[in-house]
Amino acid sequence: MNKDGLAGQFFGKSAIEEALKRLNAKMVYAGLEPVELVSCGGASLNLMGWVSRSTSDVDIICVLQVVGTGEVRPLSGTTLPYKFTGLIAEVGSDLGLEEKWLNFGQAPLMEFGLPYGLETRFKRMSYGPCLALHLIGRLDQIHLKLYAAMHPKTRIETHLGDLMDLEPTEAEVQAAVGWLLARKPSVDFKRKLKQVLDRIGHEKFAQTI
16 A cells, blocks of 8 residues: 555555656666656646546556657657566556556557647656657547547546546547548447546537537
């Protein structure tokens, strides 16, 4: 159980930062190469100050390559070094978190297709010389949360709550819906999308889909 009294859970920004800084310190001590990661979901929402709620993990989409010009490139199909995953487990044990509290659970988004221009909206957060997260922007969170809320196997009420906290404008919702509908969606897909839009107060726009 962690110091917040929640087994396997972070609560709020400071607890997530503590885990990331501890992971960086272990990486430095072990002599590991620096890692740059793209993060979305509840942890990144907390780190950006857009929500303050519990979450069990830090969702990673991919490793990010930073080239000499400063340009960033998301890398698909990248796995984390074995030694790095071992350090993640160590931090989890230290702080009463899940063994894989930092994980590639959102890697399938690379195949689905990320929102256009996502890499131009990153906010880089450094936790020391070996570890940095590139947090996705507000517009991209709205895209991904809208998609996540359509799948009943996921924590739908959590995703809907995050969307309500973000208070997306109609223009932001239109952009997210355009991204989702660019894949020749089925009738069932559109039905689920309309249900989510109704739940977050965009019933009028839902009628146009």
